């Protein structure tokens with residue numbers, strides 16, 4: 001199974017967000033590839049139901065990278081083996097980017113930047129499973145030569161793609177992602193580097209592509225407005241056959257509601273709340289509608305309210 005994306009605009013991994021209903025919505029909008037949220041390799045080995053749920057892949061999804069995290073080589077490898085018994089994925093991703101204290105304390109996530117030998121062996125071991133191996137990482141420092149050496153090591157170890165979020169682990173989300181470093185690395189390793197970091201507009205996507213990145217991942221920008229995807233694809237010259245009308249937006253979210261109905265309310269309701277700010281944009285009483293949906297208590301009830309609001313809007317806007 002190859003990891004060939006259908007275009008260079010990809011959905012980034014986001015914990016508690018990139019579950020299958022969200023990924024399916026974004027594949028519907030046109031992304032060329034998506035990531036699962038990061039899954040603990042140890043939790044897979046321990047047969048956690050939560051981790052197993054994260055391995056579900058809907059038949060209508062496109063190219064999908066399973067992103068795993070661990071600070072231990074054997075745990076990572078065995079977790080990946082178990083995951084591949086549950087489902088097929090187009091590539092295995094290693095999280096070397098997560099700066100959270102808990103993940104870094106286990107030696108995983110961004111802590112791997114400071115454990116280069118372990119990181120390199122992780123890539124080599126995962127490669128033995130026969131799938132492309134993708135690494136998502138932050139940068140060691142704002143010195144371009146540090147970033148170059150780090151990416152060179154990952155690629156020499158066999159990584160098929162390195163996605164760079166050009167902030168250091170200690171930076172959190174402060175400052176800006178360092179695009180000069182991304183450009184230098186993308187030029188140094190043509191065809192191997194993708195970008196993530198501060199992708200909020202069509203011009204952000206175009207800028208990373210012009211730098212020579214093979215792909216651009218959308219993360220927080222996708223939460224603010226999923227429809228950036230269709231706009232960016234149009235700007236990149238892909239024919240998307242979709243518009244930005246209210247009717248189109250409403251239908252996209254109607255399908256999303258259907259899919260959310262297939263997962264538990266305690267997972268689905270927070271997920272719905274994540275996307276509420278972009279539902280009913282520029283529509284009268286939008287904030288009242290959003291707060292009704294946020295407090296609906298269950299997806300079934302939220303869907304009923306949504307349908308009732310849409311009926312009202314149809315009378316007003318005649319779509």
Ligand SMILES: Cc1cc2nc3c(=O)[nH]c(=O)nc-3n(C[C@H](O)[C@H](O)[C@H](O)COP(=O)(O)O)c2cc1C
Pocket residue numbers: 012013014015016017037038067095097098136165196197198199200217218219220221
């Ligand atoms: C809610 C949320 C969850 C995230 N979870 C993950 C994750 O599971 N794995 C990962 O590699 N990055 C994760 N990230 C980081 C994003 O993939 C992305 O690299 C980062 O947000 C920078 O891109 P942006 O500035 O365009 O949002 C997460 C980000 C957000 C906002």
